[in-house]
Amino acid sequence: EKMGNPEKKLKFVHIAGTNGKGSTASMTASILQQAGYKVGLYTSPYIYRFHERIQINGQQISDEDLVAITEMVKPLASSMEQSPTEFELVCCIAFEYFARQNCDIVVLEVGMGGALDSTNVIPAPEVAVITNLGLEHTEYLGDTIGKIAFEKAGIIKPGCDVVFYGQGAEATAVVRAKCEECGCKLTITDESQQELHESSLTGQTLRYRHRKNLRLRLIGTYQYRNAAVALDAIDVLKSRGFDIPEQAVIEGFAKVVWPGRFEVLRHDPLVIVDGAHNPNGVEELAKCLDTYL
Numbered sequence: 001e002k003m004g005n006p007e008k009k010l011k012f013v014h015i016a017g018t019n020g021k022g023s024t025a026s027m028t029a030s031i032l033q034q035a036g037y038k039v040g041l042y043t044s045p046y047i048y049r050f051h052e053r054i055q056i057n058g059q060q061i062s063d064e065d066l067v068a069i070t071e072m073v074k075p076l077a078s079s080m081e082q083s084p085t086e087f088e089l090v091c092c093i094a095f096e097y098f099a100r101q102n103c104d105i106v107v108l109e110v111g112m113g114g115a116l117d118s119t120n121v122i123p124a125p126e127v128a129v130i131t132n133l134g135l136e137h138t139e140y141l142g143d144t145i146g147k148i149a150f151e152k153a154g155i156i157k158p159g160c161d162v163v164f165y166g167q168g169a170e171a172t173a174v175v176r177a178k179c180e181e182c183g184c185k186l187t188i189t190d191e192s193q194q195e196l197h198e199s200s201l202t203g204q205t206l207r208y209r210h211r212k213n214l215r216l217r218l219i220g221t222y223q224y225r226n227a228a229v230a231l232d233a234i235d236v237l238k239s240r241g242f243d244i245p246e247q248a249v250i251e252g253f254a255k256v257v258w259p260g261r262f263e264v265l266r267h268d269p270l271v272i273v274d275g276a277h278n279p280n281g282v283e284e285l286a287k288c289l290d291t292y293l
Contacts, residue, residue: 002076003092006099007122010040013233014122016110016152017131017165019280020226023218023258024131027230029107031252032237033057035244040098040106042119044087047260047275054094056101058257069093069100087111091118105242115154124159127236128184130175131165131229132222134280149174158182161240163232165189165225187236189228196224201264201292216253220262221291222284227253262288 013028015021022043029041039057046052051060073092077084084092091111098106105126110117114130130152133145149171156162156178164175166188179186190209197205203217206224208231216227231249238244262285265271276285 012125020131035248124157
């Protein structure tokens, strides 16, 4: 409020989930960029440098912009009785930057959970997306998939559409109930419509619903599932009036970059880096090693 609510000047795709948030966000942002939109991308944590967390059309925030906005935010934060957390401050900086740069849409990754996450200060997004769920941060989010789904479903608000990565009955029931409560249209990814045609250390080719032979630059046995979520989100945006030609989908998948997720750094000798940091992620990494090597 002290900043004039920059988040209210923006449109969002809001993405929660345990694993796959960042990959889904990067694919969605890449397609929207290829469609000609000015796209903000907010992710966490960073891998190489802090600036990765705040990007527009693949370009990280500049030192100058980061310093200028931080200097604007700092005295406002200092004047508050309860000091904001680091993550809250970074959210404020990102919203201000995206608003100043007049972004057409912002792909916003939740930090942790959903309902009480700092990113959830935004008004109803165009699409609320919930990716793969697993048990993590159980001391904060609860110790069952149902409780975790309830926290993630906190990003669903009246006026948005919802895309949910299809998984167990318990989580699905929670998300469906929240959608009904808020009057939101729900799209659940359809596993029976997913098919991986070909996969190698240079990329993979997949089919999902009506789209065939899509070439995805990202590798990893789990990425075609994240791709399904991103494609459903894109189709929901199209239904809401966004102009996203099919060529933008093809180009967006072909050009997307997302470091640290089963990323091949070099081929001879083969060096792969992966940031699997919870049981769900480690299981997927093990599957990738089996599949590719």
